[in-house]
Amino acid sequence: MxxxxxxxxxxxxxxxxxxxxxxxxxxxxxxxxxxxxxxxxxxxxxxxxxxxxxxxPAREMKQDEQLVIAPADGKVVVIEETFEAEYFKDKRLQVSIFMSPANVHVNRNPISGEVKLSQYHAGKYLVAWHPKSSTENERHTVVIGNGKQEILVRQIAGALARRIVNYLKAGMQVRQNEEMGFIKFGSRVDIYLPVGTKVDVALEQTVRGGQTVIAKLG
Structure with a gap:
C-alpha cells in the first residue's frame, strides 16, 4: 500500500x-x-x-479492451436509462458508484482511448446519492472514445467533498485503469454507456476500481 x-x-x-x-x-x-x-x-x-x-492498495488490475472496468471503489446505487444532456444529448445507460469516506478514492479510466472531453463544473454539495447531484453538484466530466464507443465518466462531489482532482485533458491518449483523478472525502462516480449495453453489476453490489467489470462493450 x-x-x-x-x-x-x-x-x-x-x-x-x-x-x-x-x-x-x-x-x-x-x-x-x-x-x-x-x-x-x-x-x-x-x-x-x-x-x-x-x-x-496494491492491486492486480484487469485489462481487456472489450470491457468497461469500474473507475472507482464503492457500491452501485443506480442502474437506469436516462437523458445525458451535457455531451451525448440523448439517452444513455447510467451506472453510478457511491464512494463512502472509507473507500479508496482514486478514480481510474474505465477504458483505453482518446479523451474527447474533460470539463470541470462548479456547483452545489448535495449528498452524493441525491438524484440532482449528477447535474447540480461540483463535478468533472470526462469522455473517452476508443474508435468504436464513447464512454462518459462524471466525478461528482458529495456533501463532504470539496475538491475534485482530474488529470485528463482533451486530446490525451489514456490507458485503461490509469489514474483519472481523485475526489476527497466521500463522493460518487457516474458512468454513461450506450443504451443496450449488457451490464455485469447489480444494484447494491460492491465494486473495486480497476478490477470489477461494469459492462461489456458491443
Whole structure:
C-alpha cells in the first residue's frame, strides 16, 4: 500500500494540528489525565483514518479492451436509462458508484482511448446519492472514445467533498485503469454507456476500481 500524492498536504496539516492540540492539553492540563489521554487516543484514530483515506492498495488490475472496468471503489446505487444532456444529448445507460469516506478514492479510466472531453463544473454539495447531484453538484466530466464507443465518466462531489482532482485533458491518449483523478472525502462516480449495453453489476453490489467489470462493450 502507498499513499496518494493528493494526501500529502492534508496529512501533514492534520498531523501538525493534532500534535499542537495534544501538546497544549498535556502542557496546560497535567492534572486531567483522563481527558488528555482520551483526546490523544481519538487523535490517533482520526489521523489513521485520514491516512487510510488516501491509500492506494496494491492491486492486480484487469485489462481487456472489450470491457468497461469500474473507475472507482464503492457500491452501485443506480442502474437506469436516462437523458445525458451535457455531451451525448440523448439517452444513455447510467451506472453510478457511491464512494463512502472509507473507500479508496482514486478514480481510474474505465477504458483505453482518446479523451474527447474533460470539463470541470462548479456547483452545489448535495449528498452524493441525491438524484440532482449528477447535474447540480461540483463535478468533472470526462469522455473517452476508443474508435468504436464513447464512454462518459462524471466525478461528482458529495456533501463532504470539496475538491475534485482530474488529470485528463482533451486530446490525451489514456490507458485503461490509469489514474483519472481523485475526489476527497466521500463522493460518487457516474458512468454513461450506450443504451443496450449488457451490464455485469447489480444494484447494491460492491465494486473495486480497476478490477470489477461494469459492462461489456458491443
Amino acid at each position: 502507498t499513499i496518494h500524492r493528493e494526501g500529502t498536504a492534508t496529512i501533514t496539516l492534520v498531523f501538525v494540528l493534532l500534535a499542537l492540540l495534544n501538546g497544549a492539553l498535556f502542557y496546560w492540563l497535567p492534572g486531567a489525565p483522563v481527558l488528555t489521554w482520551t483526546v490523544l487516543a481519538v487523535s490517533v484514530v482520526f489521523f489513521l483514518f485520514i491516512v487510510s483515506f488516501f491509500r492506494i
